[in-house]
Amino acid sequence: MKKKKTNLLLTLAVIIMGALVMTTFNSCDKDDDPVEDPVATFQYEIGEENFLQVTFLNFSQNAVTYNWNFGDGNTSTEENPVHTYAEVGNYDVVLTAANSAGATHSFSQTIEVKDPDEALALLAGETTKTWRLYREGTSMGVGPNVDDPRGWWALENDGSRPCVYYHEFTFTRNGEFIFNDNGSFWGEDAIFTGTDVHGTCFEATAANMVNSGGTNVSAWLSGTHAFEYNPSTNMVTLNGTGAWMGLPQLTTTGEQNTPVASKSFRITIEERDGYDYMHVLYQLDGAVWSFSYASYSNPSLEPEVVSWMVDFSYSVEHRTVEFTNLSGATSYFWDFGDGNTSTEENPTHTYAEDGVYAVVLEGTADGETKSVTKNVTIDTAVLSEAPPTPTHDDADVISIYSHIYTDIEGVNINPNWGQATVVTEVDVEDQKVIRMAGLNYQGISWEDNAQDVSDKTHLHLHIWSATETEIEIFTISPGAESPVAVTTVEGAWKSVNIPLSEYTVQDLENLIQLKFEAAGSPTIYVANIYFY
Structure with a gap:
């Protein structure tokens, strides 16, 4: 019996020791498991019944405790607090989240607490309020992001x-949105390209409102629609087919050349001396459209509309230039920059030799004279030499346009960006080359097949020009672009290799376009465009 008891005690001891060892190992395993860092973030909702009451919705991760600072001297440690502010205003709210190891992360957001009735009165007045495009500085534009909403293009009250x-554009307190075209409309590129009214101010009649596809778009003319306004998000929604503000073709998510039933955009309104100023913002994928409107309580402060301007476009064939007058003057004087002049409205001029000529157009109306100067490049040199053959290994290349590599799918060498450049594809000794004639700017796009070039180091291309010319070459990702300048070699192909490290703002994991820009409207040839 003693021997059995002893064996039993030994067995129990082994079991206890094993349990202790397992517990120790498990404890070590738990200690070795890293605690993930917290990520603080939140959203909020303004109370429908009480606009001073804000419900905060906590979406933090890997956190066990929370500390809120509501920006008005009050705090909370609740996970999803409800806070009532004493008065309207802008408040910087900070949420600090902590994990079980004591690590913290903070997230801040400025919230605007305002009386919805007062906000609606700023938009729609006591009964109605009418807005027109702001006539000082720029009034509309497009850019890559909200920090640069007019960086790509902007319109001024300059007569164009x-x-x-x-x-x-009139908003009423009963929810009506009324558009009055006052008898005229503008022929937008995105709607009327290829029609007689494209690029002109034309009579606002249903007969004239036919888009480039043959569809009648007269729903965009004067009409009464409806609107909704959410002061807590600053979002305005226009309801009714043809309701628009900003540009007719803009929608909530993009552009469309036919009227839609509804669209939304963000607004902010400032009270200024004698007038109110409204900023309208459409945030699209890869671009931001921005518009400025004003409503004057003192009409005498509103500047007059500039009714005409002086401008021209031109096309070059060999050394003959056809000038198209885009001005609104009544008489004209041309100086072609080579000692010859003309008083015709739309002259044609032939230059005796190649060169860059500063062409001046003066226009006169109602006793006032305005002028514009543009450089016109005459370049009749003929490209007869094929570009050099690239030597990079095919496996190391993402090819956009080349005669030797396999190009990616979906490349458009001539997207319609409103450029004056004339693009053709030519064969030089059985090699394909892009000719950009009269280059002001020109894109190459593959936006439906975005490329990750983050594992590449350079952008390569061959460029030829008859004269030494500075070209700016942009890489573009959605919402971001910047240029690198290169100088061509006179009458010879230049092999250009741009380090991608020089493109500092683009997302190299999501490149969608290239852009070429130059002054003086030169003609260049481009080939063998690829990343390596």
Whole structure:
């Protein structure tokens, strides 16, 4: 019996020791498991019944405790607090989240607490309020992001599109949105390209409102629609087919050349001396459209609409240039930059030799004279030499346009960006080459097949020009672009290898376009475009 008891005690001891060892190992395993860092973030909702009451929705991760600072001197440690502010205003709210190891992360957001009735009164007045495009500085534009919403293009009250400054947009307190075209409309590129009204101020009649696809778009003319306004998000929604503000073709998510039933955009309104200023923002994928409107309590402060301007376009064939007058003057004087002049409205001029000529057009109307100067490049040199053959290994290349590599799918060498450049594809000794004639700017796009070039180091291309010319070459990702300048070699191909490290703002994991820009409208040839 003693021997059995002893064996039993030994067995129990072994079991206890094993349990202790397992517990120790498990404890070590738990100690070795890293605690993930917290990530603080939140959203909020303004109370429908009480606009001073804000419900905070906590979406933090890997956190066990929370500390809120509501920006008005009050705090909370609740996970999803509800806080009532004493008055309207802008408040910087900070949420600090901590994990079980004591690590913290903070997230801040400025919230605007405002009386919805007062906000609606800023938009729609006591009964109605009418807005027109702002006539000082720039009034609309497009850019890569909200920090640069007019970086790509902007419109001023300079006489180039006078009709758009007469358009009136009225909001009423009973929810009506009324557009008055005042008898004229502008022929937008995105809607009317290829029609007689494209690029002009034309009479606002249903017969004239036919888009480039043959569809009648007269729903965009004067009409009464409805609107909704959410002051807590600053979002305005226009309801009714043809309701628009900003540009007719803009929608909540993109552009469309036919009227839609509804669209939304963000607004902010400032009270200024004698007028209110409204900023309208459409945030699209890869671009931001921005518009400025004003409503004057003192009409005498509103500047007059500039009704005409002086401008021209041109096309070059060999050494003969056809000038197209885009001005609104009544008489004209041309100086072609080579000692010859003309008083015709749309002259044709032949230059005696190649060169860059500063062409001046003066226009006169109502006793006032305005002028514009543009450089015209005459370049008749003929490209007869094929570009050099690249030597990089095919496996190391992402090819956009080349005669030797396999190009990616979906490349468009001539997207319609409103450029004056004339693009053709030519064969030189059985090699394909892009000719950009009269280059002001020109894109190459593959936006439906975005490329990750983050594992590459350089952008390569061959460029030929008859004269030494500076070209800016942009790489573009959605919402971001920047240039690198290169100089061509006179009458010879230049092999260009741009380090991608020089493109500092683009997302190299999501490149969608290239852009070429130059002054003086030169003609260049481009080939063998690829990343390596």
